[in-house]
Amino acid sequence: MNHVAREGMTKAMKQGSGPFLCMMFLLMFFLMFLTPGERISSQEVLQRGFRALTLGLPFETLQDRLKEDSFFFYRGEPDVSMHLTSGEYVIDVRGRRYLERGLFQFHQGELYIITLYPNRQLLDYFQIFERLRSRYGEPRDLDNRRAFWEDGTTRIELERPLIVRYLDLERFLERRQERQIREALEDVSREQFLESF
Known part of the structure; x- marks a missing residue:
């Protein structure tokens, strides 16, 4: 919880404003973290071609x-x-x-x-x-x-x-993985060939 939200919650509790203000601060705190996720989900799925x-x-x-x-x-x-x-x-x-x-x-x-x-x-x-x-x-x-x-x-x-x-x-x-395996096998073959000398 950030510093401002914590201070506001503490102040509301000390003043005896009741559970309503506590709930409001908790709701605001929750919404602060919800907003970035909503932005991400509103992005379009990538187009799969032209x-x-x-x-x-x-x-x-x-x-x-x-x-x-x-x-x-x-x-x-x-x-x-x-x-x-x-x-x-x-x-x-x-x-x-x-x-x-x-x-x-x-x-x-x-x-x-x-x-x-x-x-x-x-x-x-x-x-x-x-x-x-x-x-x-x-x-x-x-x-x-x-x-x-x-x-x-x-x-x-x-x-x-x-x-x-x-x-x-x-x-x-x-x-890409197939290419890496093929290149590794070629390296082994090269080493085996060089051992023939």
Whole structure:
């Protein structure tokens, strides 16, 4: 209990104002701590993508939606590539007007990372930062290179000079752990090879 509330409660008890004033001070004290929680709960759940292009979409569905989206110039198969080592599909598509480019990464047939490159001649970092902050509150982490917002299932990253990234957190963390295990195995193999000399 803060100093002012404690003093007021003590004064009310000494003056014999009765239980009513005590209850009022307790209620005010309780409401002081309730207000920040209400602010947090009023923040929106993070958007899971850009317009109709959302995380978790199957490959074919995203292709159809890209064809319909006026901010992208999707040409079909020429925009699709595949990383043979990881089995990940990537759609790299040219943007229109406010977007220069979009990268859409898939693993096991589902979209799990969306990376957008806004047009820096028409938009800047601070415009997008303010938009995200007004919608989702203060970022979970902020430094001079990037800011990000997280809600347990989705992360939205804003990087300098101007990149916006949507990540499916569960799939992203899963893939990162797989990479770390693979790198550790490669290190062991290297050590075993060096022991041959």
